[in-house]
Amino acid sequence: MDKKDPLVSVIMPAYNAEKFIGEAIESILNQTFKDFEFIILDDCSTDKTWEIIKGYAKKDKRIVAVKNEKNLKISATLNKGILLARGKYISRMDADDWSYPQRFEKQINYLEGNSAVVLLGSFIEVADSTMKVLNLRRYPLDDISIRSTLLKYSTFAHPSVIYRREEAVKCGMYNIHLYDSEDYDFYFRIGNFGKFANCPEILLKLRTHKESVSQKKIQRQSMLTLYIKLKAVFEYGYQMNLGDKIFFYIHTFGFFFVPAKIRFRLFNFIRSFNK
Numbered sequence: 001m002d003k004k005d006p007l008v009s010v011i012m013p014a015y016n017a018e019k020f021i022g023e024a025i026e027s028i029l030n031q032t033f034k035d036f037e038f039i040i041l042d043d044c045s046t047d048k049t050w051e052i053i054k055g056y057a058k059k060d061k062r063i064v065a066v067k068n069e070k071n072l073k074i075s076a077t078l079n080k081g082i083l084l085a086r087g088k089y090i091s092r093m094d095a096d097d098w099s100y101p102q103r104f105e106k107q108i109n110y111l112e113g114n115s116a117v118v119l120l121g122s123f124i125e126v127a128d129s130t131m132k133v134l135n136l137r138r139y140p141l142d143d144i145s146i147r148s149t150l151l152k153y154s155t156f157a158h159p160s161v162i163y164r165r166e167e168a169v170k171c172g173m174y175n176i177h178l179y180d181s182e183d184y185d186f187y188f189r190i191g192n193f194g195k196f197a198n199c200p201e202i203l204l205k206l207r208t209h210k211e212s213v214s215q216k217k218i219q220r221q222s223m224l225t226l227y228i229k230l231k232a233v234f235e236y237g238y239q240m241n242l243g244d245k246i247f248f249y250i251h252t253f254g255f256f257f258v259p260a261k262i263r264f265r266l267f268n269f270i271r272s273f274n275k
Helices: 021-029 049-059 073-084 103-113 143-150 165-170 182-193 218-234 242-257 260-271
Strands: 008-014 036-042 063-067 089-092 117-127 133-137 162-164 195-207
Touching: 008 021, 008 073, 021 036, 021 049, 036 049, 036 073, 049 063, 063 073, 073 089, 073 165, 073 182, 089 103, 089 165, 103 117, 103 162, 103 195, 117 182, 133 195, 143 182, 143 195, 162 165, 165 182, 182 218, 218 242
Parallel strands: 008 036, 008 089, 036 063, 117 195
Antiparallel strands: 089 162, 117 133, 117 162
8 A cells, every 4th residue: 555545535425415514524524543535425416515525625635525427326426435545444424423533543443453354333322413312322242243143134333334445345345226225235245355343332423314314215225124135145155043034034024014114213222222
């Protein structure tokens, strides 16, 4: 790697995020770890998102402002960011969330000391639109625990993860057809190149609001999650245990017979107790 290249490339896609993107950007610029580039990709927003991004880019040279010529959706936009990235590590961030100041410092220290780990997440706080904390979400910490849970549900908060760029490219990056659940599929594939881990610390606040993907597109996400689990078994080499199979059948039943809003609430309730 060129000595001038940053150690970390932060990739943040944005679409009509004018309400919250300023807070998200500032939380990255205020990190205690400074050796990063900040690639912000506007996916043809129709509000003032691009103007806000350009304003911050003028103030901080670490920001690489990119505007898509057409709306590519999140998967293709993330892949564009990965191909532009110069860092050894890729750190994910969403335009409506907020990272704690020591997030990068703690995650980089962990990865630099654990070369076998290919992707690292953290605990998060789930917050409302004003960033009032609603609950704490914990995740399994070590590779064995994560893999034993991954076929039930995602064991990472995507905006909190950091992963090795080289392995992300090797695994094919994000599937452009699986946007809205692109992260879940990505975990299974990059997991074939190394170990998983989560920091046992709260490093990110995840904002929930009416426009968030998790609420607007839960029906599509639920369908894709079932599909990705089958891909993991039949294409990526993962194996379901009895508990995974039972969870899969319950998930399938819920998809067809339980209203999406109720599933969303039940999901968040169950995850709030995850340890």
